[in-house]
Amino acid sequence: MSTLPDLATLYPPLGLVVRAGELTLRPLADADLPEYAALLRRPIFADPTAPEVFPWYRADPEERELDALRFQWRLRCGIGPEEWTLAFGIWADGRLIGSQDVSAVRFAARRTVTSGSWLTLDAHGNGYGTLMRQAMLVLAFDHLGALRAESSAVLGNAPSFGVSRACGYIENGTQVSTLPGSSEVEQRFLVTPELFRRPAMPVQVEGLNPALRGMLGA
Template sequence: MKLEDVWPLFGLEIATPRLTLRPVRDEDLPELAQAALAGVHAPERTPFSVPWTDAAPEDLPRNLAAFQWSLRSRMSPQHWTVAFAVHFEGRVVGSQDLSAYDFANRRTVNTGSWLAASAQGRGLGTEMRAALLLFAFDILGAEWAESGAASWNGASLRVSEKLGYELNGVTRVSPRHGEPVDEQKVRLNRARFVRPDWRIGTRGVEPALAQLGITSDD
């Protein structure tokens, strides 16, 4: 018996022209932590609603590992989050999450991501999100995708605009105590998705969908 026989999501793989996305395995955690420790954003403000990158360097790897393990322990067909390790040129450079609750009825997914600073500015953020949108719309059968970003985070919002998202309201968050910021919500309908000029390659789809409670007839 292989590990993916025990946890089918570990057999899932999504490939783009430059990237390979696979659900985070324990062997990915050291590289994932190193990518985060090397820097994700300027220190003066955080783009995340939960400021996980503010953790002390000695704590961040353990926190990151605990978070990944918690996603697995809480997974069910009713509410799931799959965190994909993003592999680029033989190394892990970030993470792209895909989540949903009551997917069978809502047909809606949510995405979130981070990318090491050293890998930014090459269009990889757009490519990795487009990959999961193709997977969500064409394979999972999603009808809507939602996301959000701090109102000052122009890079993330430009990715959303490029892929066809529409603005969907503003909420207020306070990732750092006493520093409230506006968070811009965005929403994308499958019909409005601006598709890339490439397709994804996949492996291990059917067992992964079964684990998420999604059938090919959905």
């Protein structure tokens, strides 16, 4: 009897793994989603009324979970050379603590990625926010060939600004938020391979095979 291939073989994004120090980043699989949904009920922001709180986080927990699951499935369906988002779960010593995404539009031509991230409140203060961003940038710059990485955060969001600056980003103007349900003014940031402040430990990337490179336009 023949053995069927696993899902990561059939759908290459699910085989991608990035490791840096205590952290493991990999796209969320269906088996991870119950743990991910439970994570969304935990505090992420010290002040849940602050301007930087994500609009989706303001929803009731049940609605927040359902929308998050729909969002994850929709992202997977949308991965292709013209546009893609890889939504990584962040595990610290085997415990899911947050999310780091990286996105691109027409990556083959633009060589530009954007990103967003969050950690549960009890995971703050350990350097994880900086390290997971650095790990994502190593993937983008060293393995995918990106030439620019952009990010943004609501004005006054000092922790996010601090992570960006620790990774070597420079300020790049302002914008009105593009997040659904938000009209907050955001500070934009930009980093290039030359400006990038690399992590102290090595970053390992596994599963970036030719099939996945083709899906990402890399």
